[in-house]
Amino acid sequence: MRIDKAVNIADLHRMAKRRLPKIVFDFIEGGCDGETVLARNENSFSRYGLMPRFLIDTGKRDQSTTLFGRRYASPFGIAPTGLAALYRPRGDLLLAEAAKLADIPFIQSGASTASMAAVIKTAPDHAWYQLYAPRDQTITDDLVRRARDTGFGVLVLTVDTQGSANHERNVRNGFSPAMTVKPSAALEALLHPLWGAAYLRHGMPAFEDWRPYAPTGASAKAVAKFFTAAGRVGLTWRDVERIRGQWPGKFVLKGILSPDDAVSAAECGVDGIIVSNHGGRRMDRSPAALDAFPAIDAAVGERVTLMLDSGIRRGADILTALSLGAKFCFTGRATLYGMAAGGLAGAARAIAILRNEIDVVMSQIGCTAIPQLGPQLLFTHTSRVE
Numbered sequence: 001m002r003i004d005k006a007v008n009i010a011d012l013h014r015m016a017k018r019r020l021p022k023i024v025f026d027f028i029e030g031g032c033d034g035e036t037v038l039a040r041n042e043n044s045f046s047r048y049g050l051m052p053r054f055l056i057d058t059g060k061r062d063q064s065t066t067l068f069g070r071r072y073a074s075p076f077g078i079a080p081t082g083l084a085a086l087y088r089p090r091g092d093l094l095l096a097e098a099a100k101l102a103d104i105p106f107i108q109s110g111a112s113t114a115s116m117a118a119v120i121k122t123a124p125d126h127a128w129y130q131l132y133a134p135r136d137q138t139i140t141d142d143l144v145r146r147a148r149d150t151g152f153g154v155l156v157l158t159v160d161t162q163g164s165a166n167h168e169r170n171v172r173n174g175f176s177p178a179m180t181v182k183p184s185a186a187l188e189a190l191l192h193p194l195w196g197a198a199y200l201r202h203g204m205p206a207f208e209d210w211r212p213y214a215p216t217g218a219s220a221k222a223v224a225k226f227f228t229a230a231g232r233v234g235l236t237w238r239d240v241e242r243i244r245g246q247w248p249g250k251f252v253l254k255g256i257l258s259p260d261d262a263v264s265a266a267e268c269g270v271d272g273i274i275v276s277n278h279g280g281r282r283m284d285r286s287p288a289a290l291d292a293f294p295a296i297d298a299a300v301g302e303r304v305t306l307m308l309d310s311g312i313r314r315g316a317d318i319l320t321a322l323s324l325g326a327k328f329c330f331t332g333r334a335t336l337y338g339m340a341a342g343g344l345a346g347a348a349r350a351i352a353i354l355r356n357e358i359d360v361v362m363s364q365i366g367c368t369a370i371p372q373l374g375p376q377l378l379f380t381h382t383s384r385v386e
């Protein structure tokens with residue numbers, strides 16, 4: 001199937017699955033433990049309906065959205081995802097480029113396989129930086145300084161990665177960021193020749209921004225080992241306050257699910273929170289982000305800009321989250337499927353699909369601009385669709 005024939009995110013999902021070896025596709029696709037929260041993420045959106053409204057002129061619709069004083073063309077952006085160049089060479093930069101072309105934000109991952117400088121060169125006005133704060137405070141402070149000096153306007157600190165998570169698919173497949181390609185994986189690569197040829201040409205991508213901290217001349221595998229060993233345990237609210245003090249721009253926490261944590265975040269002076277369960281990749285008993293959202297909104301919605309990710313596969317999902325009170329949404333897998341399946345054109349296709357779905361639904365719910373969304377348009381379904 002040609003990328004421009006994909007009519008929805010599920011089509012891009014199928015195309016990505018076909019192109020990638022199982023070990024790589026499973027890394028993107030998988031959640032933790034029994035993957036129940038992964039399913040809950042998507043189901044949480046389908047519990048809500050959006051009420052059709054008629055006899056309102058919706059001929060001119062505008063989905064542009066103002067976030068942190070800046071206008072974006074759509075109410076969603078691209079969430080940070082590590083190891084993107086493993087799915088396709090220059091994967092991070094393809095996503096950044098697609099975001100720039102679509103005029104939406106792109107969050108560079110703290111486990112990015114491109115450098116900060118390359119991302120800022122690609123998308124100077126659209127790139128945010130996501131920080132993974134390791135145990136060694138001097139590395140954290142240096143990453144914050146480099147992100148500031150490179151020109152990122154928004155810093156996102158991911159807080160939900162303390163300790164390890166049990167990704168059963170990765171355990172079964174023998175996947176790790178520092179993996180060596182084993183004979184079984186090599187056979188898989190042969191069965192997926194487009195991916196295999198690119199991997200042979202470019203090799204295992206490295207966590208570029210971590211090179212300065214790893215031993216001089218370290219291989220990609222050694223940098224990945226260093227990154228993993230650097231750990232992300234021990235981060236506390238005192239670190240959040242310290243990083244807040246170092247960052248002159250907008251400062252966002254990602255991965256908050258509890259209203260108490262949201263209140264602590266507000267007290268530390270954060271500008272925004274991305275309510276998220278990391279796409280179901282951290283703890284299987286955690287709530288769906290959408291289910292956690294209302295209590296967080298009630299606790300800090302007046303003081304902090306609330307955004308949301310986890311489970312978005314349709315434009316209607318984004319409109320649902322915004323109607324519930326979120327100011328903005330982010331997509332992880334949806335745009336990754338597009339990029340993995342079709343490079344820049346595929347990432348652009350994923351954005352265009354979601355954008356078009358938003359537009360179509362706006363026309364059906366009597367909505368011509370994003371600020372008109374609200375709880376008056378939402379209802380909960382009483383009949384179930386299996």
Ligand SMILES: Cc1cc2nc3c(=O)[nH]c(=O)nc-3n(C[C@H](O)[C@H](O)[C@H](O)COP(=O)(O)O)c2cc1C
Nearest residue numbers: 028079080081082109158278279310311331332333
């Ligand atoms: C393959 C993959 C890698 C990810 N890497 C990161 C990361 O490096 N940093 C981070 O904060 N979140 C990471 N996430 C989580 C995403 O930022 C986002 O929270 C999640 O994908 C949203 O759920 P969705 O995939 O259902 O849209 C990753 C997610 C995936 C699927």
